[in-house]
Amino acid sequence: MGTDPTPRTITIDPVTRIEGHAKITLHLDDAGRIADARFHVVEYRGFETFCEGRPFTEMAGITARICGICPVSHLLAAAKTGDKLLAVQPPPAARKLRRLLNLAQLTQSHALSFFHLSSPDFLLGWESDPARRNVFGLMAADPELARAGIRLRQFGQQLIEQLAGRKIHSAWAVPGGVRTPMTAATAAWIRERLPEAMATVARALELYKALLDGPLQREQRSFGDFPSLFMGLVAPDGGWECIEGAIRFIDSTGQIVADGLSEDDYASILGEAVESWSYLKFPYYKPLGYPGGMYRVGPLARLNVCERIGTAWADRELAELRARSGTPGSGGRIVTSSFAYHHARLVEIVACLEAIGQLVEDPELQSPHVRSHAGLNATEAVGVSEAPRGTLFHHYRVDDDGLITRVNLIIATGQNNLAMNRTVAQIAREFIPEPVAAGAEIPEPLLNRVEAGIRCFDPCLSCSTHAAGQMPLRMALVDAGGRVLAERVRD
Amino acid sequence: MSVDPPVVHGHINGQVFSAAADATLLQVIRAAGLQVPTLCHLDGLTPVGACRLCLVAIEGHPKLEPACVTTVAEGMVVHTHTPELETYRRMAVELFFAEGNHVCAFCVANGSCELQDVAVEVGMDHSRFPYQYPQRHVDASHTQFSLDHHRCILCTRCVRVCDEIEGAHVWDVGYRGSACSIIAGLDQPWGEVAACTSCGKCVDVCPTGALFRKEDGTAEKHPHPERAAQLAEARHEHRWTNP
Numbered sequence: 180m181g182t183d184p185t186p187r188t189i190t191i192d193p194v195t196r197i198e199g200h201a202k203i204t205l206h207l208d209d210a211g212r213i214a215d216a217r218f219h220v221v222e223y224r225g226f227e228t229f230c231e232g233r234p235f236t237e238m239a240g241i242t243a244r245i246c247g248i249c250p251v252s253h254l255l256a257a258a259k260t261g262d263k264l265l266a267v268q269p270p271p272a273a274r275k276l277r278r279l280l281n282l283a284q285l286t287q288s289h290a291l292s293f294f295h296l297s298s299p300d301f302l303l304g305w306e307s308d309p310a311r312r313n314v315f316g317l318m319a320a321d322p323e324l325a326r327a328g329i330r331l332r333q334f335g336q337q338l339i340e341q342l343a344g345r346k347i348h349s350a351w352a353v354p355g356g357v358r359t360p361m362t363a364a365t366a367a368w369i370r371e372r373l374p375e376a377m378a379t380v381a382r383a384l385e386l387y388k389a390l391l392d393g394p395l396q397r398e399q400r401s402f403g404d405f406p407s408l409f410m411g412l413v414a415p416d417g418g419w420e421c422i423e424g425a426i427r428f429i430d431s432t433g434q435i436v437a438d439g440l441s442e443d444d445y446a447s448i449l450g451e452a453v454e455s456w457s458y459l460k461f462p463y464y465k466p467l468g469y470p471g472g473m474y475r476v477g478p479l480a481r482l483n484v485c486e487r488i489g490t491a492w493a494d495r496e497l498a499e500l501r502a503r504s505g506t507p508g509s510g511g512r513i514v515t516s517s518f519a520y521h522h523a524r525l526v527e528i529v530a531c532l533e534a535i536g537q538l539v540e541d542p543e544l545q546s547p548h549v550r551s552h553a554g555l556n557a558t559e560a561v562g563v564s565e566a567p568r569g570t571l572f573h574h575y576r577v578d579d580d581g582l583i584t585r586v587n588l589i590i591a592t593g594q595n596n597l598a599m600n601r602t603v604a605q606i607a608r609e610f611i612p613e614p615v616a617a618g619a620e621i622p623e624p625l626l627n628r629v630e631a632g633i634r635c636f637d638p639c640l641s642c643s644t645h646a647a648g649q650m651p652l653r654m655a656l657v658d659a660g661g662r663v664l665a666e667r668v669r670d
Numbered sequence: 671m672s673v674d675p676p677v678v679h680g681h682i683n684g685q686v687f688s689a690a691a692d693a694t695l696l697q698v699i700r701a702a703g704l705q706v707p708t709l710c711h712l713d714g715l716t717p718v719g720a721c722r723l724c725l726v727a728i729e730g731h732p733k734l735e736p737a738c739v740t741t742v743a744e745g746m747v748v749h750t751h752t753p754e755l756e757t758y759r760r761m762a763v764e765l766f767f768a769e770g771n772h773v774c775a776f777c778v779a780n781g782s783c784e785l786q787d788v789a790v791e792v793g794m795d796h797s798r799f800p801y802q803y804p805q806r807h808v809d810a811s812h813t814q815f816s817l818d819h820h821r822c823i824l825c826t827r828c829v830r831v832c833d834e835i836e837g838a839h840v841w842d843v844g845y846r847g848s849a850c851s852i853i854a855g856l857d858q859p860w861g862e863v864a865a866c867t868s869c870g871k872c873v874d875v876c877p878t879g880a881l882f883r884k885e886d887g888t889a890e891k892h893p894h895p896e897r898a899a900q901l902a903e904a905r906h907e908h909r910w911t912n913p
């Protein structure tokens with residue numbers, strides 16, 4: 180990239196860290212064009228070290244509690260890694276129950292992202308009063324939609340609670356299976372609530388598509404539309420998957436680059452680059468090198484890698500997403516605009532609700548045989564699950580007694596790191612006239628757009644999850660010599 | 671006052687009591703329907719007075735006394751809940767939290783831990799003492815159980831149950847001061863101590879998440895401290911012995 184890192188390093192001020200500002204720098208090349216954007220992640224939790232010496236059976240509890248944003252995903256990845264350390268297959272009922280839990284988690288997380296965090300931008304308008312551009316503003320403008328969105332999220336959350344119990348929430352999925360089956364009361368509750376949840380997502384899809392036909396065209400084009408690889412789990416028949424299956428990489432022409440990969444081999448597939456300005460690592464697809472091996476994960480990636488979803492309504496929605504937004508270079512098969520993550524979330528909610536509807540009718544989920552028991556039978560294992568934000572890997576090494584000696588977690592937000600930066604750079608180019616001269620300013624509307632661009636990926640950073648209100652942002656424009664040309668701070 | 675029958679009288683919190691002369695104050699307090707927090711004490715095991723939570727004030731005594739190891743005496747006037755006692759008890763509990771590494775959020779005993787219960791009972795919401803974050807380890811060498819020293823409060827229930835009831839005497843207390851810890855055998859990994867019968871009694875009586883079954887994850891521990899008393903009583907009555 181065209182920036183010279185030596186002359187002036189932008190230091191990350193600890194004060195901004197405390198205040199929770201997301202820090203973004205835009206880097207110009209010699210010709211004054213925006214060459215690069217960097218989203219600085221300054222949160223470092225260090226819990227990989229913290230886990231050392233702990234019994235592996237605690238990993239589900241530790242990771243779920245420490246990474247509070249998607250505890251269920253960590254719980255499932257930890258349980259799957261634990262299965263392999265015990266070298267057991269969970270009973271079939273447990274596998275289905277884990278899937279049900281993950282479907283509930285995807286639903287609640289996507290509902291939060293769409294209704295609470297992102298829809299105020301599209302529905303109330305980018306330039307509307309920031310104090311009202313949030314779920315409360317949405318409530319005033321369209322109370323019925325806001326209420327339905329909140330209820331949809333509740334449906335997912337309450338389903339998680341009904342399965343896992345509020346108190347033991349963090350340890351329901353365990354190495355070898357789960358603790359308890361679904362009760363008949365939970366099944367009845369799901370049946371009762373499902374139609375309303377479906378109606379809500381139908382309404383959201385209808386609204387969203389109308390916006391895509393009109394005011395959102397510029398965003399769809401400028402919010403991170405670029406070629407990249409996509410990675411996700413797919414079922415053995417190439418269908419949509421969220422917890423089992425194998426890893427597939429597909430490129431933006433629709434070519435399957437690698438298929439049937441096992442999580443066990445992640446270290447030979449994925450490299451993890453480190454940059455001095457961010458605590459977040461930068462995973463990349465190893466065969467293509469860094470940063471050429473950029474790939475995206477998450478809802479859009481899962482829909483790009485799969486052939487089909489496997490339920491009727493979700494498959495119709497997937498076909499429509501591809502028809503509307505698929506790139507011509509792939510024959511419409513692959514959607515490359517990061518803005519389409521929003522649409523993909525809605526399609527995935529449909530997929531989840533339909534799958535929940537099928538699972539609830541399966542009597543096996545009420546079978547009491549939900550846990551396989553064994554002692555430690557392996558000292559290294561990798562587990563994988565699809566978190567709402569993308570593929571999540573847990574890799575543990577343990578000693579002969581089952582105490583952790585090494586942990587590596589690859590989280591979705593890290594894997595989207597390169598793509599998030601590309602997205603921010605693309606949005607900046609749309610809003611700052613190039614070439615950028617000395618005396619240039621960072622226009623205020625850019626901050627809203629950049630915030631929204633980052634939200635496409637729904638990154639799991641605490642600064643990005645202020646449901647009420649905007650993300651505190653600090654943006655700097657840096658020339659090729661490392662001089663800060665302009666800065667804008669928004670609290 | 672006659673020595674036969676051996677009964678003594680006194681006052682607790684203004685209430686008259688009478689008790690067998692060999693009774694402990696803790697027994698008398700409980701018989702009177704009163705409550706003081708305890709951790710090291712467990713019915714069925716010899717009391718040791720290790721945790722100092724059951725401290726009470728006895729008029730005429732220059733210092734506070736642990737009720738679990740103090741025998742009643744004629745004319746004793748006892749107070750169980752003075753402001754001073756409440757302060758001391760709360761401090762004792764805070765010190766337990768400060769001197770170990772207690773992370774309830776993912777502990778096996780979360781929700782069934784006596785240390786947690788006692789913290790609630792004494793009204794502790796945080797520790798005013800600096801956390802020590804000691805470097806300790808987990809002994810997971812036994813095939814079925816683990817001992818997480820981070821969570822051990824040195825109550826010695828495990829030592830006593832293994833010695834007095836199981837008769838295996840696997841556990842002892844080793845080292846001094848802040849290095850003091852429970853040791854297995856001759857300070858060996860637990861799994862190497864041949865005397866252990868894997869009966870699980872120590873796990874059953876441990877008041878915290880220090881001793882647990884290896885399978886147990888967060889909040890999965892189901893302790894059975896009452897078993898010590900059941901076993902002691904059964905033995906006393908020769909309940910399961912051949913005639």
Ligand code: SF4
Pocket residue numbers: 831832836838839840841865866867868869870871872873
């Ligand atoms: S399992 Fe039984 S024998 Fe072994 S240490 Fe515990 S109490 Fe003693």
Ligand code: SF4
Pocket residue numbers: 817821822823824825826827828829852872875876877878880881
């Ligand atoms: S291991 Fe448990 S029972 Fe033994 S001394 Fe420690 S806290 Fe008490």
Ligand code: FES
Pocket residue numbers: 707708709710711718719720721722723724725736737738739
């Ligand atoms: S219960 Fe009396 S000192 Fe512990």
